[in-house]
Amino acid sequence: MSISESARHGASGRERLVVIGADAAGMSAASQARRLKGPEELDIVAFERGHFTSYSACGIPYWVGGDVTERDELIARTPEEHRARGIDLRLRTEVTAIDLGRQGVHARDVDSGAESWTSYDKLVIATGARPIRPEMPGADAEGVHGVQTLDDGQELLDTLTRTRARGRHAVVVGAGYIGVEMAEALINRGYLVTVVNRGSEPMSTLDPDMGRLVHRAMEGLGITMVNDAEVTELLTHEDGRVRAVVTPDGEYPADVVVLGIGVRPETGLAKAAGLPLGAHGGLLTDLAMRVRGHENIWAGGDCVEVLDLVSGQERHIPLGTHANKHGQIIGTNAGGGYATFPGVVGTAVSKVCDLEIARTGLREKDARRAGLKFETVTIESTSRAGYYPGASPMTVKMLAERRTGRLLGVQIVGREGAGKRVDIAAVALTAGMTAEQMTTLDLGYAPPFSPVWDPVLVAARKAAAKVRNT
Template sequence: MAAARRMVVIGGDAAGMSAASRARRLSKRGELEILAFERGHFTSYSACGIPYWAGGLVNGPDDLVARTPEAHRGRGIDVRLRSEVTKIDVAGQRVRVRELDASGGAERWHGFDDLVIGTGARPRRPDMPGIDAPGVHGVQTLDDGRALLETLEGRTVERAVVVGAGYIGVEMAEALTRRGCRVTVLERGEQPMATLDPDMGRLVREAMTGLGIDTVTGAEVAEVLTGEDGRVRGVATKVSEYPAELVVLGLGVVPETRLAREAGLPLGASGGLLTDLAMRVRGHANIWAGGDCVEVLDLVSGRTRHIPLGTHANKQGQVIGTNIGGGYATFPGVVGTAVSKVCDLEIARTGLLEAQAEEVGLRFHAVTAESTSRAGYYPDARPMTVKVLAERRTGRLLGAQIVGREGAGKRVDSAAVALTAGMTVEQVASLDLGYAPPFSPVWDPVQVAARKAAAVVREAADR
């Protein structure tokens, strides 16, 4: 009887375990052995839920776990927790693994027929005095979340500083506000949410200020201040100091590809692994990668980008598992859709920002429109701002951004579908979307902006 092929997975979260689970379903256990290494304590969890755990909206960590190691093992996947892969030997088709809880830190090699790299991303952690002091937290894994909760529940935290106003930054600002902390957000950019154009980011800043969150822009953090006990006592910028018993880093993430780089695997401009449409690492027939450690094709710009989202990771894992399990699947690319919130403010974007469009040489019209979430006469109709980018001459939709209250965020999905289909703003304005006064004005807010953009495109063509 022929020996079973071995699939080795590095990383026990979305991409890696989705790939393992899919490959397991498509193959017989005697034909495929699956071995997964995870350096943390959890598998298949929602890191996106950590801010809501911190804010007391959900329980954790167990409620954030979609499938436990025991559940995976029951399905024939050999999951090894607290096992860190320290080296990939491409030519020898093997990985070296350190058992983190074993005495002496002994390492051993494990061979593979197919290797899946799902190492994720790591939080940006600037090199500055005090950055590793107790009370300074990154937020990327459930282990990070547990450490943060231990600080919040084990000490008196009246003042908190969040460094960075991206998705994690604003979500953690909300979480800490819900816990009764006085929160200061320090952002070195012109406005919070660099994933939006500055004019839309300004709306986010105004709303955060109205919610009692002190948002300081143009703030370059120089040092984390510590007390006599070595714990954090504040954060210093080049011009001021902000006291705090807790500091959360929300500076974004970078692909965790040290192992891949040392193994000589191809990386893109952001440091993410480069793959083909089947999620196979370029130039390597039996090495696959997915999730936050890869770059993906942006369907609007035609370039690869690093867009770390769990939605992509799960889909890419499904593609990898299908291909290893004997089927066929591809991951065609993304349009860069993301949704977030801070308290009752909903923030969404898809496609390109102005700077991104300019970077790839696209010429465009940018149009902003004000609308409401429901018919204006219906109770609780809330204001909403929608911005769209339309390519000059063609009118092709290039991007959309939405800031508003209830009902704003998920409206971005219609724009995401239109981007994927390559539709023009005129076509978007003519879409047959659902209408009733409790849900929308007669003209949906996205269509209001698209209609305005279509008029600008036509006027420019007539000149």
């Protein structure tokens, strides 16, 4: 099938920007490019295989759990709003191939099966990530869900509605961010929740000693934690519905199963087209978010690898904050401007009920992998002055490089007021500060907000002293 002349050029010969994927990175890029160039200068065509655009995937667990009551509250901009701004948005249309030589994309209408080619002068790949679905018996059974898109969230809610009268057992496989957040959502829905985790503790984004604090809190909420366990099979009823999760040490009843094992970059199209991928399977880009070696192709969001500013290595960190920033950078460059994305320090925050969990920078195993020598300190403090009503305990762990004292990473677990304290460390990491330099930071103080020495600064003092003594 060839690209027709009308498909190859717009009616007036304008440049055409094609965007694959219409969520955070893709539509941020399209919108920013439109701000810089109007419809008379640039045609923008965006393809999305799902039903929704520009939504908060991070909000899905809170919608499933009932904290967010309506799905549309998670949508920042509707398809109609994008189209009103002169973006040719094609929903339920999946791009199946990229032809670099002809500068075209092949697409298929998901509902009708109709196929077409569309040419591009500039291309944005924002295909996101896909939930890891283990290859085992029963993994595709009815009632087994990954949660990555609004469509996924809606399918899970539909299952919860159907199973309400049948049973109340839920199993979450995996105990990362999605796993613990979905465990909370299912507890809120009245389910008996078991989390099966192959790691020694939940939240592998933390060191195990900090993950142990999350473990205790989850069990305190009535969640059954099964660590060091590998799922080998999902059992089903005769009608194909899931009924149990099997590990070598036991069998756990399940009326619904949520897979929270993690995600992989969705880069099948890119790989087939011969575009460069990194060690984690994500697209490799330069500082302007251009795909390396391709002047007119950009990529952003969960399908790319990013530079870790602390370790100097490429990593895959699928977060909405990065995706939106990538989109702004891409849209600026595709629209004729100039912008760069220097990298990340790996900051993330989450919660399970009232327990706040935060991290930035490197874990111990990350630092070892990067060949760094380091010291660690862990301190116990409170969110407010100890005498002030409502003060709650907080644990802060800090990693600092030997000899230089350079801050390498911070992890925080505590109640109200704990999570966002990680931003202090994120700024310090980005600035390349040492633990010693952090101790002089002029942070805000009043008894309702902090002890005289903020917990992060207490950790910095101890880390600085430990580094000095090694």
